[in-house]
Amino acid sequence: MIRTELTKRNSTRRRLSQWFTERLAHISADDIFELSTTTLACLVILVLVAAFIVLLRGSLPVLTRFGLGFVTGISWNPVPGIETFGAQPYVLGTLVTSAIAVGIGVPISLGIAIFLSEMAPGFISNPLSRVIELLAAVPSIVYGLWGLLVFSVWVRDWVETPISTYLGSIPVFKGTPFGLDILTAGLILSIMIIPTVSSISKEVMTAVPSSQREAAYSIGATKWEVVRMGVLSYSRSGIFGAAILGLGRAIGETIAVTMVIGNAVGPGAVPTSLLQPGQTMASLIASEFNGADPGSLHISALIGVGLVLFAFALIINVFAQLMVRKVLRVKGGAVE
Amino acid sequence: MSSSGLRRLKGRLAYGLGLLCVLVAIVPLASILFEVVKNGISAIGIEFLTSPPGVFDKPGGGIATAIQGTLILVGLTCLIGIPIGLLSGVFLAEFGNNRFGRTIRFLNDVLTEFPSIVIGILAYSILVVSIGSYSAIAGAVALSIIMLPIVTRTTEESIKIVPSSIRDAAMALGIRRWRATLSVVLTTARSGVITGILLSVSRIAGETAPLLLTVLGTQFFFSGLNQPLDALPLRIYRNASLPYTFARQQGWGAALVLIILVLGLNVGVRLATRGRYSTGRSRM
Numbered sequence: 290m291i292r293t294e295l296t297k298r299n300s301t302r303r304r305l306s307q308w309f310t311e312r313l314a315h316i317s318a319d320d321i322f323e324l325s326t327t328t329l330a331c332l333v334i335l336v337l338v339a340a341f342i343v344l345l346r347g348s349l350p351v352l353t354r355f356g357l358g359f360v361t362g363i364s365w366n367p368v369p370g371i372e373t374f375g376a377q378p379y380v381l382g383t384l385v386t387s388a389i390a391v392g393i394g395v396p397i398s399l400g401i402a403i404f405l406s407e408m409a410p411g412f413i414s415n416p417l418s419r420v421i422e423l424l425a426a427v428p429s430i431v432y433g434l435w436g437l438l439v440f441s442v443w444v445r446d447w448v449e450t451p452i453s454t455y456l457g458s459i460p461v462f463k464g465t466p467f468g469l470d471i472l473t474a475g476l477i478l479s480i481m482i483i484p485t486v487s488s489i490s491k492e493v494m495t496a497v498p499s500s501q502r503e504a505a506y507s508i509g510a511t512k513w514e515v516v517r518m519g520v521l522s523y524s525r526s527g528i529f530g531a532a533i534l535g536l537g538r539a540i541g542e543t544i545a546v547t548m549v550i551g552n553a554v555g556p557g558a559v560p561t562s563l564l565q566p567g568q569t570m571a572s573l574i575a576s577e578f579n580g581a582d583p584g585s586l587h588i589s590a591l592i593g594v595g596l597v598l599f600a601f602a603l604i605i606n607v608f609a610q611l612m613v614r615k616v617l618r619v620k621g622g623a624v625e
Numbered sequence: 626m627s628s629s630g631l632r633r634l635k636g637r638l639a640y641g642l643g644l645l646c647v648l649v650a651i652v653p654l655a656s657i658l659f660e661v662v663k664n665g666i667s668a669i670g671i672e673f674l675t676s677p678p679g680v681f682d683k684p685g686g687g688i689a690t691a692i693q694g695t696l697i698l699v700g701l702t703c704l705i706g707i708p709i710g711l712l713s714g715v716f717l718a719e720f721g722n723n724r725f726g727r728t729i730r731f732l733n734d735v736l737t738e739f740p741s742i743v744i745g746i747l748a749y750s751i752l753v754v755s756i757g758s759y760s761a762i763a764g765a766v767a768l769s770i771i772m773l774p775i776v777t778r779t780t781e782e783s784i785k786i787v788p789s790s791i792r793d794a795a796m797a798l799g800i801r802r803w804r805a806t807l808s809v810v811l812t813t814a815r816s817g818v819i820t821g822i823l824l825s826v827s828r829i830a831g832e833t834a835p836l837l838l839t840v841l842g843t844q845f846f847f848s849g850l851n852q853p854l855d856a857l858p859l860r861i862y863r864n865a866s867l868p869y870t871f872a873r874q875q876g877w878g879a880a881l882v883l884i885i886l887v888l889g890l891n892v893g894v895r896l897a898t899r900g901r902y903s904t905g906r907s908r909m
Contacts, residue, residue, distance in 0.1 A: 322803030326716035329709050330777075333732045336770055340743060343750040397646045404643025417647055419895065424654050426891040428831020430858040431880050434865050435657045438873065480653045487650075511632050513639035534738060541740025543834035544858070548865060571742045575834055579841065583754070595746045602743065606735045614731075 340599060348593030350586055359593055365555040367577075367587040374590035376570070376597060378558035382471065383569040383601070385560040386546065387539040389475025390482055394539075395532045397479070398486035402528075406491045407516045418491070425484035433548035436477045441468035441549055444476060449564055464564035467551070471560055471567040474550040478542055482535035489534060493527030493616050494520050530612025537605040540571075541598070547572040570598040661880050668878025678844050678860070684871055688879045690846050691860035695883075697847055698764055698840070698856055699830055706769035707776060707822060711811075714780025714818075719806060721781070730781075737774040744770050745835030753839060761847070761854040764840035768829040775828065779821020783814040820898050827890040831883060833858035857883045 351359055351374055362375020401421060405414040445468030456462045464470070497520050505519035521528070551566025554577075558568040568576075574591050581587040672687055679686020717730055748767035753759055787810050795805040811818065836842070842859035843852075857879050864876030 317801070318804075319802045322806070323716075323720055326712045327720065330713040330716040330721075330729050332709060332713070333729055333736055333774065333777075336736060336744075336747070336773075337732060339751070340747045343747050344743070347746070347750050397649055400643045400646030401650055404640070404647055408640055408643055417651075420654065421647070421650055422895075423888065423891070424650060426827060426888055427654070427657060428833070428858065428883060428887055430831060430833040430861050431657060431661065431884055433833075434861055434876060434880050435660055437865055439656065439660050440653075480650070483650050511636035513636040514632065516639070537738050541738075541742070543740065543742045544837075544862065548862070571740060571834070574742050574746070575837055578749075578838055592746055592750070595743055598740055599743050602738075602740050603735070606738045609738075610731060610734050 337603075344592055344596040344599055348589055348596045351589040351593045354586070359590070360597065363556050363559055365558075365590075367581065367585075367590070369582075369585065372586050372590075374586070374593070376590075376594050378553075378556070378560070379568050379570045379573045379594060380597060382550070382558060382560050382567040383540055383571070383598075385563075386471060386475045386478055386550070386567070386569055387536055389472070389563075390478035390539040391532060391536050392479075393476065394479035394482040394535060395486055398483050398531075398535070399490055399528065401483070401487040402490035402494060403516055403521075405487075406494045407520060408512060418488075421484055421487060424480070425488075429481065429542060429545045432477060432481060433545040436473065436545055436549040437469075440477060441473050444468055444473045448472070448476075453564060460561065461563055463562040466564055467566075469549055469551040469566060470564055471550065472563040474546045474567065474569070474572075475563075477545055477549055478539045481542060481545065482538050485538050486531050486535040489531035489613060490524075490528050493524045493531065493613065496527070496617055497523045524616060526612050527616030530609045530614075530616065533605055533609035533612065537602055537609060540569075540605065541602050543571040543575050547575045552576050570594045570601075574598075658884075661877060661884055664874065664877035665879075665881025668874045669881065673875070673878055674882075677846065678875075686875075688857065688860055688875065688882065690844065690855040691857045691879060692882065693846055694761075694840070694855040694859075695830060695857045695886075697761060697854065698768060698836075699826055701761065701765035701850075702768040702772055702829055703822070703826065705765060706772035706825070709769070710773045710776025710822075710825075711780050711818065713773070713777040715784065715806060715811065717777065717781040718784035733774045733777050736770075737778065740834075741767075741771055741832055742834040742838070745838035748835065749838040756851050758851060759839060759841035759853045760851045761840055762850045764836050764854060764856070767835040767839050768832060771832060771835070772825045772829050775825035776821055779824070780814075780818050783817025783821065784810055786817070787813045816898060820894050823890050823894045827887045827894075830890075831858055831887050833862055837862075857886075 355362065355374060359374055359376055360380070361377055362373065363377050364373045364375050365378075366373045405418050405421075409417070445466050449466030449468065449470075449472065452462050453464070453466045501519040501523050502515050505515040510518060546569055550568060550572055552572065553566040553568050554573075557566070560567050573594055577587070578591055581591060672685070674687060674692070675689050676685075676687040677690045678688070713729075713733075717726055717733075720726060721730060744767050747770070748763045752763035752766060756763065791813055792805055792810055795809040796802070800809070836856050836859055840854040840856060840859070842863060843855050845855070847854060861876050861879045861883065864872045864879065867873070
């Protein structure tokens with residue numbers, strides 16, 4: 290009985306190894322090459338999936354304890370035993386600072402893109418494009434340092450003091466001008482998104498077929514009318530995508546915001562006025578993570594905030610990439 | 626007549642507004658460079674560059690640990706990130722012209738724009754927790770995840786502009802496809818590939834947020850892959866939040882060193898290649 294079992298197993302093994310050698314003989318080095326590059330390329334999927342799983346697992350303790358209250362609550366108390374965690378002020382803070390960034394940064398970026406790609410002659414626009422691109426090369430920690438020690442003082446003296454003097458009675462501008470607040474964070478973000486938004490808008494505009502411009506010129510349009518009728522209306526959805534990408538950058542930007550936003554926590558962080566310290570999701574994680582005890586509910590809450598940020602960033606980026614991609618592929622041809 | 630005058634006026638107004646937008650964007654850049662150089666130059670000296678941090682409220686000490694840490698992090702990150710990024714780029718260029726390839730390319734672009742603090746949490750939850758300590762290797766893994774999509778994309782784009790005649794010539798000699806790709810096509814595309822790598826290095830060298838969650842920062846020199854490590858961005862961050870004038874001055878000095886490193890790489894690469902290669906929609 291045992292013997293037959295053994296011979297059966299042996300023969301199975303032999304057949305299996307035979308099958309393998311036969312198959313292996315057909316596998317060439319090229320197959321291995323293709324397989325290995327494919328595997329490595331799949332790491333991108335792995336990273337995104339792993340990030341999601343890790344964030345979900347890390348935030349489970351806080352999510353099971355507070356449920357939906359974690360997203361809607363406003364109090365934040367990490368003292369063990371009486372912990373409460375609510376992420377609402379930071380979600381709102383992120384939305385408000387990003388809205389300021391997009392509201393100011395996108396029109397400027399659009400002006401830059403139009404000027405550089407459609408209006409200025411090459412010998413002016415090429416060097417200027419390079420200079421604008423340098424804005425993206427400046428590390429965000431340097432923006433933060435400059436924001437904390439130079440820009441915030443400037444904003445306080447030249448923007449916030451006049452606003453507070455003349456418009457202080459309006460609730461949005463209530464508070465003492467201090468420099469380290471939501472307005473400064475929004476302004477510094479609007480500078481930081483300019484290179485992203487302007488370079489993608491420029492790319493999208495360059496992809497507009499020249500027949501569009503020629504048609505507008507042929508009916509006697511001025512340069513601005515050519516841009517408005519021929520270029521802008523044609524590349525609208527791509528420019529929209531560029532703006533959304535800028536929004537994505539603003540939402541995820543961490544260290545520069547952490548250094549200028551004032552790091553309010555709890556109910557005080559609900560953004561009711563622009564001249565008041567606030568907190569974004571990213572800046573909360575950066576400013577509190579090192580102070581939290583490993584394995585505590587506090588860490589779990591911070592990872593939970595990270596999960597919300599992940600969801601925001603994923604939705605925004607996927608949406609924006611789809612918009613930009615559609616324009617560049619369908620209308621560009623040469624670009625993609 | 627008046628209508629055409631109005632239209633021309635509008636055109637001129639648009640031109641002026643465009644120019645104004647460019648100037649508005651250049652002013653902060655100029656101010657940042659000016660302040661960093663002005664405040665940083667007085668901090669820089671032999672002691673500053675060669676000694677570990679001293680006591681923060683008194684003069685003395687330097688940023689040697691931070692410089693060493695940043696160099697180690699960049700080196701480790703390159704070791705992990707470049708081979709993977711390179712081969713992923715080869716995949717996209719060679720085998721990526723189908724649904725699967727497009728999906729990978731898309732996710733790659735999404736990852737390029739992803740908040741780096743989330744990647745920091747990923748590295749923290751996997752590596753820092755399992756090692757039991759903030760560590761250099763966790764930082765390197767986080768940074769290589771940030772580097773990966775940039776290298777992948779630039780590699781793909783540089784390979785795509787290699788004329789097919791070069792590949793055909795290699796194949797006609799009877800070389801295998803993998804050999805032709807790695808030895809001939811990739812070699813031809815090398816300056817574009819190197820451009821992408823250097824630009825990604827200039828980006829990761831300045832990353833701060835993921836480092837807070839992975840390498841933490843320390844006062845000491847490198848003491849092992851599983852130990853905390855100092856880095857220039859962390860040193861700037863910590864010094865900036867200290868209320869001492871001297872610490873801030875050292876922060877400016879560290880910022881000057883960092884910006885020389887980052888902008889030097891960036892400008893150098895751009896001058897050397899002079900826009901021959903598209904660097905894609907990376908955040909450069």
